[in-house]
Amino acid sequence: EIVMTQSPATLSVSPGERASVACRASQSVGSNLAWYQQKPGQAPRLLIYGASTRATGIPARFSGSGSGTEFTLTISSLQSEDFAVYFCQQYISWLTFGGGTKVEIK
Amino acid sequence: QVQLQESGPGLVQPSETLSLTCTVSTSSISSGYYWAWIRQPPGQGLEWIGSVFHNGGTYYNPSLKSRVTISVDTSKDQFSLKLSSVTVADTAVYFCARQIFGTTLFYFDYWGQGTLVTVSS
Secondary structure, three states: OOOEEEEOOEEEEOOOOOEEEEEEEOOOOOOOEEEEEEOOOOOOEEEEEOOOEEOOOOOOOEEEEEEOOEEEEEEOOOOHHHOOEEEEEEOOOOOEEOOOEEEEEO | OOEEEEEOOOEEOOOOOEEEEEEEEOOOOOOOOEEEEEEEOOOOOOEEEEEEOOOOOEEEOOOOHHHEEEEEEOOOOEEEEEEOOOOHHHOEEEEEEEEEEOOOEEEEEEEOOOEEEEEOO
């Protein structure tokens, strides 16, 4: 099983600032990586697939980068609606998720 | 906009079978996607349970495979999950989702709102 490790567990950021969430895979997943946003009491929402392609309707302030074992989700200028938990997911070998990173208001 | 809605009992006895159904609307379940179940224990991360195609083909998480059955009813645009011999560790919010696939199973682009299932006597 490919283990996905996210860091940090919690990220405190002020509105308008840049936020970066890291995701590391225990073995190479190529570009077979997706990112999701989840708000309390809601289902996850697909943000990024193929490591860097934004899903339909996702604002340009969200970007994904990386390949192999190291990936980053960057939110260029945090808006109030962006404070949430973010998960990565690999899909090269079965399907596994990272443990999540909570982006909270500083 | 594809809509998915989970339904089923919110409380299941230990050792019993958990049964949930997902109803797909504004899209046909035979429209060429996989359909999946994912769960999230309270305060924890996400775990893929398994996926089904409209022809009944399935993939299951190896860690749950011995207890999981996912089936599809194309006449009702529904797919279902059965998880047998449940324990308190199976307490979670259960989501159904539409899954993109290619050479393998890929990511999930539409999700239901989720339903909390508690395993307790």
